[in-house]
Amino acid sequence: MGLGLLTSPALRSSSSRFVSANARCILIRTIFSTHELSKPVALSSEVELGVGKLAGANLFISGNRPMRLFKAEKSQRPNSSILVALLPALFLGLNSTPAMAEDSSSETDLGGLTKIEDGSVVSNIHTSKWRIFTDNGRDLFLQGKLEDAERLFVGALEEAKEGFGERDPHVASACNNLAELYRVKKAFDKAEPLYLEAISILEESYGHDDIRVGAALHNLGQFYLIQNELDRARACYERALKIKKRVLGENHAEYAETMYHLGKVLDLQGKGEDAEALIKDSIQILEEGGQGGSFLYTRRLRNLVQIYIKSNKLTDAVNIQRKILQALEVSKGWESLETVIAAESLALILQSKGSLMEAKELLQRCLDSRRKLLPESHIQIAANMLHLARVELLQYKHNQTSKDISKATQVLENANHLLNNAIRVARSDLDKLKKQGSNRKSYQVSRKDTHSQHTALLILMQALNTLSQLQVTKSELQEKTMLHSDAGKALLDCISAFRQFGSETGLSDFGDIKGEYLSCLKHLSSLLTTSKTNSLNQSKKPTLEEVQNEIKRVEANTKPYKR
Incomplete structure (x- = not known):
């Protein structure tokens, strides 16, 4: 929830005289110069809304539609319906796309601006530059040109201080813009002082309980949350929630937004019941506000599902996940990967709950849909086959009392076929990614590349681990102990993949990758324990002692995995 965007001059009130396109170009070419505009820029100080007057500024909601807040009598409390307009204008959503600051000019504190007869305000050169730097910095920021945007935002902050004064709300907005950019660049040490300065100025200008302070506190809470500084994030969200409750009421979407984020923090702190209650309330507010089918609504439902899973409330998790799937089936159908992923979830x-038949039917439908939407070599198909094979294996174990050996063997063969295909796709994906990586310098490896390698390696290791368990199961069914050798080979291949792909890419330090490696080692230890020779018939024969020593080493170096 970042500070709002400055609108383009073309959308300001009709009483304003705008900066010409030529002047804008000149200012951008001379970002930090003192070039004077030939004509001053007139900024409207008020636009009638047909309501009372609130102390406020030139504010523009998303979509660059102009809106003005008015000056209230001291004895009047601001109408919450008026302030509702302020929040999305001044503090736009931060979760997916960071947003920039609005013009927050105050009629009561002009900071160097001079009034003219028609009630508008004439800017000086600094305020003109501030506006243009912010507009263009915002555009560059949204294009991903962060270095260019940073120069403009730094310039906007300097011009805001020169044009409006060091402690003016415009400076707070400029601070927040620059802080948002540093947050995206992960320059957290530069971002935090700017967030704090913005809050300090807003508190000084409007009071500690003003809605703008509440929105800025939400921003700071988000900043702390992404760094896992949970206590600080919680303190910011709790204070922001109190302010929004007082000003906007308990049924407003912005109040629900802060409530949801506070719930996320409490969940990470292990306070599952409190987190569940807050997130459920935030979902209900969206439903009652007519946003039941929105992206935010679906995201919160998914988060609630995760809380239910962690607290082992699987029936509740199933009910909410069905709700998500039904909504996607209606809106997007099974031709959408989003629907397929929801069905797979x-x-x-259902698999965890023990409803194996329904889980199997859903996974098969997901696989059929993915094969229509994706190439056969896609890693999502490999993951789908792995999940389906696991359910097949669980179903076999659940029905071990069946005396139909041929049917049981067929089930295991189906699972074996799925696992081998998953292994082939994942290994091919890793080889391709490794080849691509060898042609790049280390700093060119993107987060997307790392994520792709991580996914492929995890699927490969999980498939090999599952294959080893399947081979042991087949050996027990067919009473052929020689298949233990095949189980051992699958485990050795799993360990080899960890060392080959994990060590070279740094993926071996990921909690889930290391956890799968540890699982492979323990299965190998169990296999060796039951083996008469305490070794495997392979070219490289690890002994039981060697495997157990490796288990101890990994466990000693494994830290609790944080999400």
């Missing part, structure tokens, strides 16, 4: 919860 439901299948995995």
